[in-house]
Amino acid sequence: MSGHSKWHSIRRSKGVTDQRRGQLFTKLARDITIAAREGGSADPDQNFRLRLAVDKARASNMPNENIQRAADRGVGKGGEAAIEEIYYEGYAPGGVALMIETATDNRNRTSSDVRSAINKAGGNPGEPGSVAWMFELKGLITISLAGTKLDLDDLQLQVIDAGADDVEVADDALEVYCEWTSLNIVRQALLDQG
Structure with missing residues (x-):
């Protein structure tokens, strides 16, 4: 195998694996941040939703430092933009009710993106409360x-x-x-x- 290194053999598969892992960690960190903010505490023993998010992150082998950083960001200790959870309502083609839950750091961009996606699919964006009464949490x-x-x-x-x-x-x-x-x-x- 003259002229070949182990890195050249594994770089493609490692790159794909690292990208998937990074996307998963980003999603898990966002969930932890939202749970900490809505529960008002970065302590999983006092905040049940945060405990579930932390358990999920640990099951995915997310580093403890990343978990703690995300929880701190949720209670305002981090200097990064706050992530908020917003619900959108609307109707898909055929009158199917939609309740869309989003997590974003930019409310205007997300609102525009959600409305655009609903319109492109042939649906109608609804007003707050237009379909929420049809769903139970x-x-x-x-x-x-x-x-x-x-x-x-x-x-x-x-x-x-x-x-x-x-x-x-x-x-x-x-x-x-x-x-x-x-x-x-x-x-x-x-x-x-x-």
Whole structure:
């Protein structure tokens, strides 16, 4: 292999992998920043939404320094532009209601982009409140049942007692639906069950 180096062999695949990882970390950092800002705290023990975002980031092997920097940015410790979460409403072709959640550092640019995308697709941007009444904010917890020996009937009863609205078994997974406000309580009840 005269004249070839290991770098030339791996640079293309490493570049693609690094780009995907960077995009994932950017998205996770944005989620952490929004969760910290809306929860009012950079402490995951006091802010449930932040705890979920941090757990997701750790599962993706995001460095702790990046996680902390994103949380600090959310509570105003960083000098970067604030990211805010904005909801847009509208109708897709055929009258299908749309509720679009965005995270942006520039409200005007995002508003223009969302309206343009809806118009290009043949839909109609709506006014605030025009379709929001059709949607409910729910919590969803999915538990993999593959290889577990849990008593499903007993588990379903305990989860419902903890505040779940509905429990469904689908494709080797248990799906628990609950009110968004009681998501932490139901999650903790499931963790207590093991």
